[in-house]
Amino acid sequence: xxxxxxxxxxxxxxxxxxxxxxxxxxxxxxxxxxxxxxxxxxxxxxxxxxxxxxxxxxxxxxxxxxxxxxxxxxxxxxxxxxxxxxxxxxxxxxxxxxxxxxxxxxxxxxxxxxxxxxxxxxxxxxxxxxxxxxxxxxxxxxxxxxxxxxxxxxxxxxxxxxxxxxxxxxxxxxxxxxxxxxxxxxxxxxxxxxxxxxxxxxxxxxxxxxxxxxxxxxxxxxxxxxxxxxxxxxxxxxxxxxxxxxxxxxxxxxxxxxxxxxxxxxxxxxxxxxxxxxxxxxxxxxxxxxxxxxxxxxxxxxxxxxxxxxxxxxxxxxxxxxxxxxxxxxxxxxxxxxxxxxxxxxxxxxxxxxxxxxxxxxxxxxxxxxxxxxxxxxxxxxxxxxxxxxxxxxxxxxxxxxxxxxxxxxxxxxxxxxxxxxxxxxxxxxxxxxxxxxxxxxxxxxxxxxxxxxxxxxxxxxxxxxxxxxxxxxxxxxxxxxxxxxxxxxxxxxxxxxxxxxxxxxxxxxxxxxxxxxxxxxxxxxxxxxxxxxxxxxxxxxxxxxxxxxxxxxxxxxxxxxxxxxxxxxxxxxxxxxxxxxxxxxxxxxxxxxxxxxxxxxxxxxxxxxxxxxxxxxxxxxxxxxxxxxxxxxxxxxxxxxxxxxxxxxxxxxxxxxxxxxxxxxxxxxxxxxxxxxxxxxxxxxxxxxxxxxxxxxxxxxxxxxxxxxxxxxxxxxxxxxxxxxxxxxxxxxxxxxxxxxxxxxxxxxxxxxxxxxxxxx
Amino acid sequence: xxxxxxxxxxxxxxxxxxxxxxxxxxxxxxxxxxxxxxxxxxxxxxxxxxxxxxxxxxxxxxxxxxxxxxxxxxxxxxxxxxxxxx
Numbered sequence: 001x002x003x004x005x006x007x008x009x010x011x012x013x014x015x016x017x018x019x020x021x022x023x024x025x026x027x028x029x030x031x032x033x034x035x036x037x038x039x040x041x042x043x044x045x046x047x048x049x050x051x052x053x054x055x056x057x058x059x060x061x062x063x064x065x066x067x068x069x070x071x072x073x074x075x076x077x078x079x080x081x082x083x084x085x086x087x088x089x090x091x092x093x094x095x096x097x098x099x100x101x102x103x104x105x106x107x108x109x110x111x112x113x114x115x116x117x118x119x120x121x122x123x124x125x126x127x128x129x130x131x132x133x134x135x136x137x138x139x140x141x142x143x144x145x146x147x148x149x150x151x152x153x154x155x156x157x158x159x160x161x162x163x164x165x166x167x168x169x170x171x172x173x174x175x176x177x178x179x180x181x182x183x184x185x186x187x188x189x190x191x192x193x194x195x196x197x198x199x200x201x202x203x204x205x206x207x208x209x210x211x212x213x214x215x216x217x218x219x220x221x222x223x224x225x226x227x228x229x230x231x232x233x234x235x236x237x238x239x240x241x242x243x244x245x246x247x248x249x250x251x252x253x254x255x256x257x258x259x260x261x262x263x264x265x266x267x268x269x270x271x272x273x274x275x276x277x278x279x280x281x282x283x284x285x286x287x288x289x290x291x292x293x294x295x296x297x298x299x300x301x302x303x304x305x306x307x308x309x310x311x312x313x314x315x316x317x318x319x320x321x322x323x324x325x326x327x328x329x330x331x332x333x334x335x336x337x338x339x340x341x342x343x344x345x346x347x348x349x350x351x352x353x354x355x356x357x358x359x360x361x362x363x364x365x366x367x368x369x370x371x372x373x374x375x376x377x378x379x380x381x382x383x384x385x386x387x388x389x390x391x392x393x394x395x396x397x398x399x400x401x402x403x404x405x406x407x408x409x410x411x412x413x414x415x416x417x418x419x420x421x422x423x424x425x426x427x428x429x430x431x432x433x434x435x436x437x438x439x440x441x442x443x444x445x446x447x448x449x450x451x452x453x454x455x456x457x458x459x460x461x462x463x464x465x466x467x468x469x470x471x472x473x474x475x476x477x478x479x480x481x482x483x484x485x486x487x488x489x490x491x492x493x494x495x496x497x498x499x500x501x502x503x504x505x506x507x508x509x510x511x512x513x514x515x516x517x518x519x520x521x522x523x524x525x526x527x528x529x530x531x532x533x534x535x536x537x538x539x540x541x542x543x544x545x546x547x548x549x550x551x552x553x554x555x556x557x558x559x560x561x562x563x564x565x566x567x568x569x570x571x572x573x574x575x576x577x578x579x580x581x582x583x584x585x586x587x588x589x590x591x592x593x594x595x596x597x598x599x600x601x602x603x604x605x606x607x608x609x610x611x612x613x614x615x616x617x618x619x620x621x622x623x624x625x626x627x628x629x630x631x632x633x634x635x636x637x638x639x640x641x642x643x644x645x646x647x648x649x650x651x652x653x654x655x656x657x658x659x660x661x662x663x664x665x666x667x668x669x670x671x672x673x674x675x676x677x678x679x680x681x682x683x684x685x686x687x688x689x690x691x692x693x694x695x696x697x698x699x700x701x702x703x704x705x706x707x708x709x710x711x712x713x714x715x716x717x718x719x720x721x722x723x724x725x726x727x728x729x730x731x732x733x734x735x736x737x738x739x740x741x742x743x744x745x746x747x748x749x750x751x752x753x754x755x756x757x758x759x760x761x762x
Numbered sequence: 763x764x765x766x767x768x769x770x771x772x773x774x775x776x777x778x779x780x781x782x783x784x785x786x787x788x789x790x791x792x793x794x795x796x797x798x799x800x801x802x803x804x805x806x807x808x809x810x811x812x813x814x815x816x817x818x819x820x821x822x823x824x825x826x827x828x829x830x831x832x833x834x835x836x837x838x839x840x841x842x843x844x845x846x847x848x
Binding site (some may be wrong): 280399467532537538539540545562575577578579584585590608609611 | 765770772793803809
């Protein structure tokens with residue numbers, strides 16, 4: 001009974017005894033000595049600054065003026081640390097030995113090996129945060145040092161390491177410290193985390209510093225090489241004094257994985273830029289593709305890219321054309337990253353949704369597609385490429401991005417078939433349209449019709465604003481589009497182009513006729529064929545042309561009548577209806593002795609010609625004279641005001657347009673010679689010409705209707721508003737005009753537009 | 763101030779001079795073309811019958827060819843279809 005009690009007491013007694021022993025004699029003085037060392041570094045060379053520095057920049061200490069001083073300083077620290085370690089750890093060793101000796105003498109029943117490890121853990125516990133920091137600091141510094149000296153040769157064998165120790169005091173000290181720790185079996189306790197931490201930290205820094213801003217090169221191989229040479233060499237060096245190097249292989253695998261993860265994360269952080277830069281950043285994407293295979297970062301990638309796209313692209317501040325450009329390069333980049341297209345679908349979902357809500361998306365895409373004058377060549381190229389592939393010429397497609405999809409459609413790749421990635425949405429279909437950027441763009445809306453219509457109106461605008469008969473480019477575009485969308489959908493566009501070429505022929509004919517008969521009676525305008533031409537359109541095939549009723553100057557009316565007569569003679573049973581809001585008149589304005597030339601619309605001519613007879617006009621009177629609305633007239637007057645030909649006389653309040661008075665400027669020196677302004681004005685004219693604009697009094701009328709409609713109906717789609725307005729206010733109202741009205745009110749924040757429905761903003 | 767017109771580029775749309783807007787057979791506007799044609803105007807002209815009704819030429823030809831010689835009448839007024847020569 002008593003012996004059993006005694007046996008139970010012995011370990012406790014021993015434990016306390018040894019514990020006190022360790023506490024008093026070794027640990028207290030060890031920690032205090034280390035504190036002294038840290039303090040001395042602190043005062044001497046600011047340890048804190050050094051460690052801070054370390055975390056900010058990578059390896060290179062520019063703060064220390066002299067490299068040599070720095071090394072010297074490190075050697076000094078490591079030597080002092082070494083001495084401290086020697087001093088205490090030899091004692092510690094003795095202490096451990098004593099325990100072990102006691103253990104071996106003791107009876108089998110008491111096993112004191114646990115005690116040793118217990119003591120070890122007490123030691124690790126006793127060391128404070130600054131002490132570990134000192135170790136980390138030392139490891140980092142020695143690593144940097146090692147990295148610089150190992151640039152030129154490989155250290156793989158023990159002999160190499162011995163050589164290294166001989167030549168470099170710092171390394172020697174460092175290895176001595178490590179040896180002591182290994183000896184005591186304390187290395188893993190004290191430094192295991194530090195080794196891994198420092199190495200990982202260094203890998204991270206290395207990756208970030210080399211690859212963060214550079215998307216054009218591939219880094220995977222250089223990183224692998226670096227890891228092999230520097231990091232693995234370094235770990236070998238640390239464990240060189242240990243014979244057991246078996247776990248190095250595991251270490252390497254782990255670090256390799258760490259490197260892939262880090263590199264992928266680094267790339268993902270900048271993926272938005274990479275995607276935007278795509279064809280240039282191909283190598284970066286290629287790297288990422290390799291990394292993604294080895295790491296589990298797909299969902300992280302999708303999430304982070306979606307987020308950055310949403311933050312940086314999908315807000316009102318970005319031009320639609322820029323979003324489309326980004327969309328296209330995102331498609332390209334992500335198809336390259338993941339040829340199955342699943343990732344692209346996942347990432348681009350919000351982009352697609354957002355583009356659907358922008359009303360100029362179709363316009364942008366179509367103009368990008370067909371207008372190769374600007375930087376949008378990219379899309380044009382893509383388009384042509386797309387068509388080549390359409391015709392079966394597969395070589396044109398980048399083999400990397402599209403081969404799987406293309407082959408898939410041909411049922412040839414069943415051998416290399418891969419299942420869809422796990423994150424593929426359940427409704428996705430693995431078809432070739434994914435690889436096709438144009439289809440992707442067209443499919444934003446889900447139908448071709450919108451595209452065709454938009455192209456039609458765009459083509460109309462373009463033909464009616466250039467007034468040239470030169471359409472080779474347009475014909476080429478149309479041919480391309482026909483291949484894509486089918487001939488049937490584009491009949492109208494073809495007819496439009498045919499109208500223009502027909503006009504050219506008719507023009508030539510009629511002018512010939514005019515020259516032969518009664519030339520003498522006509523003004524000299526008609527004689528010169530280059531100065532008169534007419535676009536004769538088939539109205540049914542063109543987008544709705546805007547009507548503006550005005551009385552033209554008699555000169556122009558004469559010319560029109562004459563031309564019409566010739567046309568009627570030329571084409572039996574047909575006549576012409578002039579569209580006076582369209583067209584271009586070249587005029588010379590003579591003021592004082594100076595002559596100015598302008599090319600303006602017939603309406604502008606009508607306005608300025610009125611000032612020929614009477615120099616000062618009240619807007620309402622002039623409007624009556626020209627039979628047009630004061631508000632429309634005001635716009636035309638403003639054009640001439642901007643030119644400097646007219647000026648406002650009365651200071652009527654802003655709303656009182658009909659009573660404003662304008663007069664002719666007689667002093668030609670004040671004339672605005674700024675051509676840019678003219679162009680700007682004209683551009684505005686152009687856009688107004690085709691878009692349907694409501695007059696102000698109309699707006700108020702319709703707005704009152706709309707308001708009461710929405711008040712009782714809650715929220716309504718555009719079509720319903722249009723239908724109601726047509727029923728109650730004006731049967732001739734077009735949907736474009738209603739759109740103009742609600743857009744205007746939405747801009748003024750009186751209406752809210754959401755998911756196709758308009759509601760009052762309360 | 764003196765304004766002189768130096769040149770003019772006009773825009774106009776052409777129309778058939780007819781007593782109706784749409785073809786009675788294909789119900790398309792005269793200014794458009796019949797269902798078989800791509801382009802209006804010269805490619806798809808109108809013809810006037812002696813009854814003064816007019817149609818797309820292609821439409822009335824189809825109509826006429828679909829009937830026996832004895833029964834070729836204007837679809838609008840049932841009078842014998844004879845093209846009005848001018």
